Amino acid sequence: MKASIRIACLAAALAAGVPGWAQSGAIWRCGNEYTNNPGPNPAARGCREVHGGNLTVIEGTRPAGGAAPAPAAPGGAVTRAARSAAERVEPDQQRERDAEARRILEQELRRAEERLAQARADYADGKPPRLATERIDSPRYLARVAELRTRVERAEADVAAIRREIGRLEAGR
Structure with a gap:
């Protein structure tokens, strides 16, 4: 009961x-x-x-309580001067950050260029040597050639993107 x-x-x-x-x-x-x-x-x-579907909201993290908030302008807006003053970095520290960023980008560029060289060697101008299980006109061979071409294109795009980033660093000086 x-x-x-x-x-x-x-x-x-x-x-x-x-x-x-x-x-x-x-x-x-x-x-x-x-x-x-x-x-x-x-x-x-x-x-x-x-309307419709499921909704999941995950709140982001809040800043640490130790930092004082930037002064607010009338109406509650943070002024540009207050925001930029809070975000300023000493010139020596900025040069150090830029040098570290450049070093990391150059290291990534070397790795990307190595991957590109290997991808080009594997691709062999679109005529890679066939494997023992492949015929020249087999779909398996053609799929492998297409995959190798995609690897070359991706590696070329990576190298170009890293060079653009290095160029942006140089332009920012």
């Missing part, structure tokens, strides 16, 4: 929508914020109701 009463109470609680058991009601997107309580006038805040 007691078990049936418990089950009946549980069923009634679920039907009534006990908070914490299941989320009911609409989910609203207000800019980059998701909420189930958009306030009295959601349209005035620019809120839109989210």
Whole structure:
């Protein structure tokens, strides 16, 4: 008897929508914020109701409490001067960071160039030597040639991207 009463109470609680058991009601997107309580006038805040699908919101981390917030301008906006003052880096420290970035990029460029040279050697201008299990016109050989060509193109794109980054570092000096 007691078990049936418990089950009946549980069923009634679920039907009534006990908070914490299941989320009911609409989910609203207000800019980059998701909420189930958009306030009295959601349209005035620019809120839109989210329809369909599942929604999972994971909050990001908050800054450490030790840093003082930047001073706010009238109306609550952070001034550009306050923001840039908080983000300033000493010239020596910036030169050190730039040198480290350049060293890392040059190291990555050497690796990417080595991968490109190996990919080009494997590709052999579109006529790589066939394996013992392949015929020249077999689909397996043609698929391997296409894969090797893709590796060469990807390696070329990597080298070009790293060179662009090094160029950006040089332009920033």
